[in-house]
Amino acid sequence: MNPSDLVIDVQGITKRFGNRTVVNNIPMQVRRGEIYGFLGPNGSGKTTFLRMLCGLLKPDGGSGRCLGFDIRSESGEIKKNIGYMTQRFSFYEDLTIEENLDFIARIYGVPGRKAAVEKSLEQLGMTARRSQLAGTLSGGWKQRLALSACLIHEPQLLLLDEPTAGVDPKARRDFWEEIHQLAAGGLTVLITTHYMDEAERCHRLAYIAYGNLLARGSVEEVVKAAGLTTWEAAGPDLPALAEKIRGKPGVEQVVAFGTTLHISGRDAAQLRASVGPWMTGAYRWQQIESGLEDVFISLMETAKDNFS
Amino acid sequence: MKLHEFNWRRFWTIVGKEFIQMRRDRVTFAMMIGIPLLQLILFGYAINSDPKHLPTAVYSADNSVFSRTIVWGLRNSSYFDIVREPKSEAEIQRLLAQGTVQFVVHIPVDFSRKLLRGERPDLLLEADATDPSAVGYAIAAINLLTTTVLNRDLTGPLTNLRGSPTPFNLVVHQHYNPENITQNNIVPGLMGVMLTMTMIIITALAITRERERGTMENLLSTPARPGEVMIGKIVPYITVGYIQVFLILLASKFLFNVPIVGSVSLLLVLTFPFIVANLAVGITFSTIAKNQLQAVQMAFFFFLPSLLLSGYMFPFRGMPGWAQDIGEILPLTHFLRVVRGILLKGNGFAEIAPDLWPIALFLVMMLAIGIKRYRQTLD
Ligand SMILES: Nc1ncnc2c1ncn2[C@@H]1O[C@H](COP(=O)(O)OP(=O)(O)OP(=O)(O)O)[C@@H](O)[C@H]1O
Ligand SMILES: [Mg+2]
Numbered sequence: 004m005n006p007s008d009l010v011i012d013v014q015g016i017t018k019r020f021g022n023r024t025v026v027n028n029i030p031m032q033v034r035r036g037e038i039y040g041f042l043g044p045n046g047s048g049k050t051t052f053l054r055m056l057c058g059l060l061k062p063d064g065g066s067g068r069c070l071g072f073d074i075r076s077e078s079g080e081i082k083k084n085i086g087y088m089t090q091r092f093s094f095y096e097d098l099t100i101e102e103n104l105d106f107i108a109r110i111y112g113v114p115g116r117k118a119a120v121e122k123s124l125e126q127l128g129m130t131a132r133r134s135q136l137a138g139t140l141s142g143g144w145k146q147r148l149a150l151s152a153c154l155i156h157e158p159q160l161l162l163l164d165e166p167t168a169g170v171d172p173k174a175r176r177d178f179w180e181e182i183h184q185l186a187a188g189g190l191t192v193l194i195t196t197h198y199m200d201e202a203e204r205c206h207r208l209a210y211i212a213y214g215n216l217l218a219r220g221s222v223e224e225v226v227k228a229a230g231l232t233t234w235e236a237a238g239p240d241l242p243a244l245a246e247k248i249r250g251k252p253g254v255e256q257v258v259a260f261g262t263t264l265h266i267s268g269r270d271a272a273q274l275r276a277s278v279g280p281w282m283t284g285a286y287r288w289q290q291i292e293s294g295l296e297d298v299f300i301s302l303m304e305t306a307k308d309n310f311s
Numbered sequence: 312m313k314l315h316e317f318n319w320r321r322f323w324t325i326v327g328k329e330f331i332q333m334r335r336d337r338v339t340f341a342m343m344i345g346i347p348l349l350q351l352i353l354f355g356y357a358i359n360s361d362p363k364h365l366p367t368a369v370y371s372a373d374n375s376v377f378s379r380t381i382v383w384g385l386r387n388s389s390y391f392d393i394v395r396e397p398k399s400e401a402e403i404q405r406l407l408a409q410g411t412v413q414f415v416v417h418i419p420v421d422f423s424r425k426l427l428r429g430e431r432p433d434l435l436l437e438a439d440a441t442d443p444s445a446v447g448y449a450i451a452a453i454n455l456l457t458t459t460v461l462n463r464d465l466t467g468p469l470t471n472l473r474g475s476p477t478p479f480n481l482v483v484h485q486h487y488n489p490e491n492i493t494q495n496n497i498v499p500g501l502m503g504v505m506l507t508m509t510m511i512i513i514t515a516l517a518i519t520r521e522r523e524r525g526t527m528e529n530l531l532s533t534p535a536r537p538g539e540v541m542i543g544k545i546v547p548y549i550t551v552g553y554i555q556v557f558l559i560l561l562a563s564k565f566l567f568n569v570p571i572v573g574s575v576s577l578l579l580v581l582t583f584p585f586i587v588a589n590l591a592v593g594i595t596f597s598t599i600a601k602n603q604l605q606a607v608q609m610a611f612f613f614f615l616p617s618l619l620l621s622g623y624m625f626p627f628r629g630m631p632g633w634a635q636d637i638g639e640i641l642p643l644t645h646f647l648r649v650v651r652g653i654l655l656k657g658n659g660f661a662e663i664a665p666d667l668w669p670i671a672l673f674l675v676m677m678l679a680i681g682i683k684r685y686r687q688t689l690d
Binding site: 106 | 331
């Protein structure tokens, strides 16, 4: 692969707050036009990592390039070419929609500013509401405004920190449509999320917990690498069954999914042996593909044992 | 911050945004303009007013026609309402301490005897001067009284006791606040007080708010540099500071007839370092405060000693040494001297210079701390 195609190419990124290592030795390679998912439990260091990428925080260790610029010494250049959408709505609630867009456009020195703001308002469908204060928008609309504002200077890289938290399914789907269109046009997107369906819409993803990188690759690669076996059981009184199976050797997760139960573990043979006694009578069993969620929970449980 | 990195376009963008937000935040805006006006009116007119019928106690150890005439004269002046006739020194002190009476008139034992001998006996007036504006006029009134009140008793052979020197000697003891602060003193001083309060609170709030709401993170992820953000945010408040200065100067001249002897333009120039010194305090506080409430609390933490120890509330020379030492550090102390010096005494630069360098020193120190801490909070 041609290294100039790597929009993000960093190694060993580390950040400590006091003596707590919040981001530990994380590498990341993201290609141009790629939608890269960044997942991990709360407090795992995702936001901190994004802040280091865009020069808001200085990493304590590690090096690399973002958009071809050194993340340590050229953060000014990086900032000009990225759009960072923070986890919390962070535009001015006491400015109108139009004033917010105009402010950001001025800050970036967007050429043809007025037209750019106008276009942005149009795409948002907010032309008629341009004088509405941003603070009076609903959560979903705030996210859309934030995304538009991040895009107004036509960045080459978008960093989106949980952009769809609290957004309804339709708006979420529209949002992802747009992201895919933008990526098809050559924009690179690094996005954090806690939603599995969103993780599956990413080209590739990385999973971190407690600041450590646990898995990365495409969804299939991540699932495969985890080596998890999952059985699905259906039948009467599943909660009782779950109680009996939980804690048996090789059984790592027992999760209720509607009218079925998913039981998974990494040691296929031991798992089979443990659930064997119930594979009779009223229960129907089948082996299924492990889901991304099962994989992540399994990774997290293991990480808990290893790192904390 | 290197100069070539400073981008004026981004700087002015931030200034413009700040003005829009200021205009929209009606409450804060009203505070910035309203508080000086309100204070002016309250302070100014409280002093301008001429309080009468002040509760007075008379302690007369000399029951003579003269003492009765003096009491009658006091009553007639309409400044004094005689409400008590204490029997002992202890009672007098208690009445004053509790604020039951504003004045105590002492007529000593052999008042009439000495008077008749032409020995000019003392008439002691004790005043609770906590609020000097309350007693000033009354003291003036009793002064006037001393020359004339006894004229109707000093007839016949006693006529030669009339006139000057007055037949008796008025001794005024002012308690609690020996120096009189006049309106001329207070109204110009208000300028410094207002600037201290608004500049610190407003800057501390403006920066803390940006951080509290998360907009600072957004702003700093753009090419905007920390220096541009900080200066862009405080410049609008310098404008506000000057609006306050103009308001107070206008009020001084037209509402309170404070004589403006010195150069107003000199004052306006010298106001600048004082405003910036206070802004620097505001910036420093904003880097410590976790939220806007804390920012306001810290601002008051600084504002109160400034108010109390600068010589605005209490005469500077009346304070104990340690309080004066603290006062000397505060920029308000020196600014008050500058303002009063220029406006009332017509001081020029030479006379004011000794009060400029402490402000400058404070400014440099605060700015250094503020910028250093501001840098740290970015990480
Ligand atoms: N400025 C800071 N000082 C000290 N600790 C911090 C600071 N910022 C973040 N942390 C800590 O670092 C850890 C990682 O935080 P971070 O916000 O990066 O997690 P996250 O993965 O984004 O979590 P979430 O999914 O909840 O958004 C947390 O434990 C947090 O408490
Ligand atoms: Mg986060």
